Amino acid sequence: MVIPVPRYILLWLFIPILLCSGCTHFANDRWTGKDKAEHFAASAIMAAAGTAYGEHQGWNDAQSRSFGLLFSIGLGAGKELYDSREAGTGWSWKDFAWDVAGAAAGYGAYQVIHH
DSSP, rough: OOOOHHHHHHHHHHHHHHHOOOOBBBOOOSSSSSHHHHHHHHOOOOHHHHHHHHHHHTTOHHHHHHHHHHHHHHHHHHHHHHSSSSSOEEEEEEEEHHHHHHHHHHHHHHHHHHH
């Protein structure tokens, strides 16, 4: 049984974690590049896979969508936290923006194909 968590609670949990995450530095990168396409594609695939997982579990559309999007965006945030460590390339808001865009596109593509 899955207990749905209101989105505003997730938002209020995510923001303090992000702000207090201990990022040692931020990336000085561009909006375009090979890594941006990789962020977009990986996030799209993860969102579609997460949504498919939810549907195969018998969850309703809202639960499947929420899981797929949060799964994908959560992985993107985790990757950026990993990059923000002292030896990493730094937190990139541009990478994270491409992650969010990819998650939305992946969910949208899944809906078009499967409904």
